[in-house]
Amino acid sequence: MKIGIMGAMPEEVSGIVGQLETLRMHRIGGRRYLEGTWNGIDLVVVFSRWGKVAASVTATVLLSRFDVDGIFFIGVAGAADPTLRLGDVVVATDLLQHDMDASAIPLFSKFEIPLLGRSRFPSDASWMSASLAAANHFIKGDFEAWVSDEVRTSLGVGNPRVVAGLIATGDRFVTDAAFLRDLRKALPDLRCVEMEGAAVAQTCFEFAVPFTVVRIISDRGDDGAPVDFQNFVSKVASRMSLGIASSFTKTMFERVDSDA
Numbered sequence: 520m521k522i523g524i525m526g527a528m529p530e531e532v533s534g535i536v537g538q539l540e541t542l543r544m545h546r547i548g549g550r551r552y553l554e555g556t557w558n559g560i561d562l563v564v565v566f567s568r569w570g571k572v573a574a575s576v577t578a579t580v581l582l583s584r585f586d587v588d589g590i591f592f593i594g595v596a597g598a599a600d601p602t603l604r605l606g607d608v609v610v611a612t613d614l615l616q617h618d619m620d621a622s623a624i625p626l627f628s629k630f631e632i633p634l635l636g637r638s639r640f641p642s643d644a645s646w647m648s649a650s651l652a653a654a655n656h657f658i659k660g661d662f663e664a665w666v667s668d669e670v671r672t673s674l675g676v677g678n679p680r681v682v683a684g685l686i687a688t689g690d691r692f693v694t695d696a697a698f699l700r701d702l703r704k705a706l707p708d709l710r711c712v713e714m715e716g717a718a719v720a721q722t723c724f725e726f727a728v729p730f731t732v733v734r735i736i737s738d739r740g741d742d743g744a745p746v747d748f749q750n751f752v753s754k755v756a757s758r759m760s761l762g763i764a765s766s767f768t769k770t771m772f773e774r775v776d777s778d779a
């Protein structure tokens with residue numbers, strides 16, 4: 520099995536790249552695709568950059584040039600569900616593009632992707648369950664050792680929860696509590712917002728390949744978001760991404776091994 524691992528921030532993938540054995544680098548379309556093995560699984564790891572186009576281009580290269588069997592995306596997100604706290608982990612059940620609106624044409628509803636006849640892209644059930652298991656395993660295991668008490672206290676991170684739910688994607692870093700409230704009125708099951716996941720989901724859907732998206736809550740999508748975000752990414756998300764990705768690859772290895 521070969522898995523594509525994507526992150527939208529260098530901090531989210533650099534720790535993973537540091538773990539790869541038999542590393543080979545490929546420069547394609549302005550990105551560096553790092554190929555190697557980790558925990559017995561063949562991987563191609565790449566920093567996608569921000570936004571839906573960047574994510575979709577990167578996913579397309581992983582699928583068409585590297586022939587990966589599926590994509591694991593890890594990154595941070597702004598909370599839309601007010602019960603979520605910094606450090607909580609959201610594993611996508613499904614994703615949609617909150618900035619897609621062709622409803623001026625009577626054929627389409629809001630959020631619907633024209634000509635695909637759908638707005639939501641469901642995650643692959645088996646890959647989603649591996650992500651949930653990986654996130655829970657990391658939070659209950661290494662989390663306290665990997666993210667110091669001092670960092671947790673200074674950033675207001677408690678004992679993270681792992682939840683599954685809807686993720687909305689758009690080409691906008693959300694710093695507007697009113698925008699989020701309105702979005703949640705339209706999508707009451709929405710957990711968080713980010714800038715890449717649904718683009719990866721649509722690309723994988725069109726290639727009929729499994730994917731899973733894991734997001735760590737870095738901010739509340741309000742006017743404090745830019746400050747929370749930068750501190751959180753460098754001190755917490757980088758460590759959590761590495762721990763969850765490690766646990767995910769081990770889970771996938773055990774599954775492949777038990778099928779053999």
Ligand code: ADE
Nearest residue numbers: 595596597692693713740
């Ligand atoms: N990723 C992390 N926080 C975000 C936010 N507030 N809006 C969009 N993407 C994000």
